Amino acid sequence: MTVPRTPTSNFTTPPAGAAAPVRHPDAPTAGTALGSHYSHCFGCGPQHGSGLRMDIRAGEGVDVHAEFTVKDNHQGGPGLAHGGLLTTAMDETLGSLGWMLHIASVTGRLETDFLQPVPVDAVLHIHARATGVHGRKIYCEAEGRIGGADGPVAIRASALFVQVKLEHFTTHGRPADIKAAKDDPDLLKRARALEVNP
Numbered sequence: 752m753t754v755p756r757t758p759t760s761n762f763t764t765p766p767a768g769a770a771a772p773v774r775h776p777d778a779p780t781a782g783t784a785l786g787s788h789y790s791h792c793f794g795c796g797p798q799h800g801s802g803l804r805m806d807i808r809a810g811e812g813v814d815v816h817a818e819f820t821v822k823d824n825h826q827g828g829p830g831l832a833h834g835g836l837l838t839t840a841m842d843e844t845l846g847s848l849g850w851m852l853h854i855a856s857v858t859g860r861l862e863t864d865f866l867q868p869v870p871v872d873a874v875l876h877i878h879a880r881a882t883g884v885h886g887r888k889i890y891c892e893a894e895g896r897i898g899g900a901d902g903p904v905a906i907r908a909s910a911l912f913v914q915v916k917l918e919h920f921t922t923h924g925r926p927a928d929i930k931a932a933k934d935d936p937d938l939l940k941r942a943r944a945l946e947v948n949p
């Protein structure tokens with residue numbers, strides 16, 4: 752079966768009139784580890800006990816690279832990665848494009864094509880890039896390859912992220928966690944660097 756190339760729907764395709772994404776002048780240089788946006792994040796948080804702890808690095812343009820090793824506790828079938836977990840890895844990588852644009856955003860829509868099974872111990876090489884910006888909407892897509900950075904594409908995703916104010920992260924969550932986040936000076940510093948008024 753020939754799987755159509757992403758973006759797979761109009762919702763994740765930049766519309767006519769979308770602007771080309773622009774790398775923020777203060778975006779990290781290519782190869783720099785982006786670090787975690789929140790230490791308890793399931794995708795990237797170093798303090799999360801069973802999270803993915805993804806290491807995501809800046810690309811040359813409005814793009815990022817990540818490597819994700821599939822481990823025992825990521826299984827869905829015998830010796831195979833769970834698809835939802837792979838989607839999480841794609842979501843986290845796509846979300847990190849915010850550091851390249853200096854925009855705080857959340858996933859509005861995420862579409863995923865699973866093209867090949869991904870075995871435990873495989874390294875998923877993910878490359879994500881922004882494809883367009885239209886108002887508060889950020890369009891992006893990603894590919895995950897196995898068997899090396901130039902190996903076959905095992906998973907593809909396209910997404911629409913929506914720019915939000917930082918209040919998004921300080922109004923909807925569990926109050927105790929919001930308070931702890933607000934008390935973290937490093938987190939506040941990083942978050943404020945993205946502060947804009949969408």
Ligand SMILES: CCCCC/C=C\C/C=C\C/C=C\C/C=C\CCCC(=O)SCCNC(=O)CCNC(=O)[C@H](O)C(C)(C)COP(=O)(O)OP(=O)(O)OC[C@H]1O[C@@H](n2cnc3c(N)ncnc32)[C@H](O)[C@@H]1OP(=O)(O)O
Nearest residue numbers: 762788842843846847849855857858859860913920932942
């Ligand atoms: C102090 C602590 C700070 C911590 C954070 C700090 C910094 C963060 C910065 C960088 C982050 C770096 C790395 C992040 C990496 C990964 C993170 C993983 C990402 C996630 O895992 S994040 C969790 C899952 N995510 C949600 O929890 C969202 C729940 N949701 C909402 O919060 C709202 O739903 C929202 C905000 C999405 C929109 O709400 P809204 O009221 O603001 O805006 P509105 O509805 O008007 O939408 C505006 C335009 O987007 C279109 N649109 C919206 N949704 C659409 C959809 N689904 N499909 C097609 N189009 C859609 C509309 O059609 C309209 O389009 P138009 O402008 O053309 O009319």
